[in-house]
Every structure is written in structure tokens, then in C-alpha cells.
Amino acid sequence: MTMMKNSLALAFTLTAVTLSATTANAATTVDIKTGVGAPGTTDANWSIETPSAELVASIPQLIHANWYSGGAPAGQNGNVDGARWITPNADGTLNQPVGTVTYSTIFTLSQIATAATLTGNFWSDNRVTQILLNGIAIYNNGSSASQFGGGTGVPLNISTNLLAGANTLSFLVQNDSGTGGPGSNPAGLRVSAVFSAVPEPGTWMLMLLGFGAVGFSMRRRQKTQVRFQFA
Missing domain, CATH: 2.60.120.260 (Galactose-binding domain-like)
Incomplete structure (x- = not known):
């Protein structure tokens, strides 16, 4: 559950950064x-x-x-x-x-x-x-x-x-x-x-970091193993 929350948070962050970059590009x-x-x-x-x-x-x-x-x-x-x-x-x-x-x-x-x-x-x-x-x-x-x-x-x-x-x-x-x-x-x-x-180089850097963080999170989630313990 925690992993899913982290993934969603990163996704929202990435979306916000992407929209910011698009707005900056359109306004200049x-x-x-x-x-x-x-x-x-x-x-x-x-x-x-x-x-x-x-x-x-x-x-x-x-x-x-x-x-x-x-x-x-x-x-x-x-x-x-x-x-x-x-x-x-x-x-x-x-x-x-x-x-x-x-x-x-x-x-x-x-x-x-x-x-x-x-x-x-x-x-x-x-x-x-x-x-x-x-x-x-x-x-x-x-x-x-x-x-x-x-x-x-x-x-x-x-x-x-x-x-x-x-x-x-x-x-x-x-x-x-x-x-x-x-x-x-x-x-x-x-x-x-x-x-x-x-747009500022910092904006592009944030976008790249966002993509990397989401990819890393998804990779870790795929490697998670579920173990069953029998009494």
C-alpha cells in the first residue's frame, strides 16, 4: 500500500512538472x-x-x-x-x-x-x-x-x-x-x-528526475515478492 502511495505521489509530481514546462514553453x-x-x-x-x-x-x-x-x-x-x-x-x-x-x-x-x-x-x-x-x-x-x-x-x-x-x-x-x-x-x-x-534547464532536469523516480519505483514494485506463512 505504501509503495502504491509513493508511486501515485511521484506520478502527480511528474504531471505537475510536465504541465509547468508546457506552460513555460507556450508563454515564451x-x-x-x-x-x-x-x-x-x-x-x-x-x-x-x-x-x-x-x-x-x-x-x-x-x-x-x-x-x-x-x-x-x-x-x-x-x-x-x-x-x-x-x-x-x-x-x-x-x-x-x-x-x-x-x-x-x-x-x-x-x-x-x-x-x-x-x-x-x-x-x-x-x-x-x-x-x-x-x-x-x-x-x-x-x-x-x-x-x-x-x-x-x-x-x-x-x-x-x-x-x-x-x-x-x-x-x-x-x-x-x-x-x-x-x-x-x-x-x-x-x-x-x-x-x-x-524553458529553464532546471525545469528539464526536474522532468528527467521525475521520470527516473517513477521508473525506479515501478521497478522496485515488480521485484516485490509475496510470501505466505502457514500456521
């Missing part, structure tokens, strides 16, 4: 794409800071001719992921001053994850110099080349640490002097990516 995938909404509106998930002001992120109805994708509805003009460009102005063709434009979003994770991967693609005009997660650089770019090329964009596959609760992700986009001189370049960013966090 976050879509951080830009331009969630209709052209001509604002993206409430992103904010923009220019050298002179803090602005809302606009989803422009018009985009620069060099921005080959992301201006059309999903499935059209190369925009197969639903992400759109965001800019400091409602008109994406307007020029911006030379300097760094910072695009930021805040997302929340309910579980602490010791490892996470940011996967997807981004496009920018002119170029992303850094990507910051909670103020720590997770991407650095020393190239002077623009990143608004047609189609595929710049791939992201970055592993980093996350925090339980609020996390801030920022793209620092350098707006360079255009062919017409300083202040003759538009500025914009398009991101289609997700954070996929890995």
Missing part, C-alpha cells in the same frame, strides 16, 4: 513584427525617437521606391509575412535629418527563460547600427551599406538572455546624408521576427 514565444495595422495608421506596439523628438510609429500609405516590400497588403509585392514599414512620418517618402532614429517595442514574458532566440528578418533605411535588448547590444553592424534590398532582408538568428516581465527591444537606425546632401534621405524600418524562449 512573442511576435515582434512591425506595421501591425492598416497603412495610414499608427503601430501601437512601436515608438520612435529621433534626434529632435519622440514620435509615434506611423504605418505610411506611401513608401520610398527603394523599399521593395512591405508597403502592400499581405501576400502582395513581396509582403508575405504581414509586416509593414514604420516611419517617423505618415508619408514614408519624406526626408529625415541625418542622425540615429531609434525604433523600440516593449513585450512581456511571464516566465524567466535562460536562453532565447530572435529569428526573422529586418529591412532598414539607411542601416541598423545596433539592436539592443534591455539596453544590451545583441547585434552590431559596422557596415555603411543600406539594408533595404529587395525581398529577403537581413536575417536575424540571435540567442540572448531575457527577463521575466517587461523587455525592451530597440533598433538603432542611422539615417545618412542622401545624394541631395544632408537631410535628403527618408528613414524607415521593417521587422518580421519572433522571440522563441527556451
Whole structure:
């Protein structure tokens, strides 16, 4: 009877641990794409800071001719992921001053994850110099080349640490002097990516220990011998 109680206790423990791991895994995938909404509106998930002001992120109805994708509805003009460009102005063709434009979003994770991967693609005009997660650089770019090329964009596959609760992700986009001189370049960013966090190693260790304990208990139970004593 005692052996059966122990087995049931271990089974309940294992079930609880397994459910915990499943919950943690499900709670740590976050879509951080830009331009969630209709052209001509604002993206409430992103904010923009220019050298002179803090602005809302606009989803422009018009985009620069060099921005080959992301201006059309999903499935059209190369925009197969639903992400759109965001800019400091409602008109994406307007020029911006030379300097760094910072695009930021805040997302929340309910579980602490010791490892996470940011996967997807981004496009920018002119170029992303850094990507910051909670103020720590997770991407650095020393190239002077623009990143608004047609189609595929710049791939992201970055592993980093996350925090339980609020996390801030920022793209620092350098707006360079255009062919017409300083202040003759538009500025914009398009991101289609997700954070996929890995449950804590401790969670997996508890699961393995639970499986081992149940197996050991069942093995001992099978070896138990019943002896009859006659008077």
C-alpha cells in the first residue's frame, strides 16, 4: 500500500512538472513584427525617437521606391509575412535629418527563460547600427551599406538572455546624408521576427528526475515478492 502511495505521489509530481514546462514553453514565444495595422495608421506596439523628438510609429500609405516590400497588403509585392514599414512620418517618402532614429517595442514574458532566440528578418533605411535588448547590444553592424534590398532582408538568428516581465527591444537606425546632401534621405524600418524562449534547464532536469523516480519505483514494485506463512 505504501509503495502504491509513493508511486501515485511521484506520478502527480511528474504531471505537475510536465504541465509547468508546457506552460513555460507556450508563454515564451512573442511576435515582434512591425506595421501591425492598416497603412495610414499608427503601430501601437512601436515608438520612435529621433534626434529632435519622440514620435509615434506611423504605418505610411506611401513608401520610398527603394523599399521593395512591405508597403502592400499581405501576400502582395513581396509582403508575405504581414509586416509593414514604420516611419517617423505618415508619408514614408519624406526626408529625415541625418542622425540615429531609434525604433523600440516593449513585450512581456511571464516566465524567466535562460536562453532565447530572435529569428526573422529586418529591412532598414539607411542601416541598423545596433539592436539592443534591455539596453544590451545583441547585434552590431559596422557596415555603411543600406539594408533595404529587395525581398529577403537581413536575417536575424540571435540567442540572448531575457527577463521575466517587461523587455525592451530597440533598433538603432542611422539615417545618412542622401545624394541631395544632408537631410535628403527618408528613414524607415521593417521587422518580421519572433522571440522563441527556451524553458529553464532546471525545469528539464526536474522532468528527467521525475521520470527516473517513477521508473525506479515501478521497478522496485515488480521485484516485490509475496510470501505466505502457514500456521
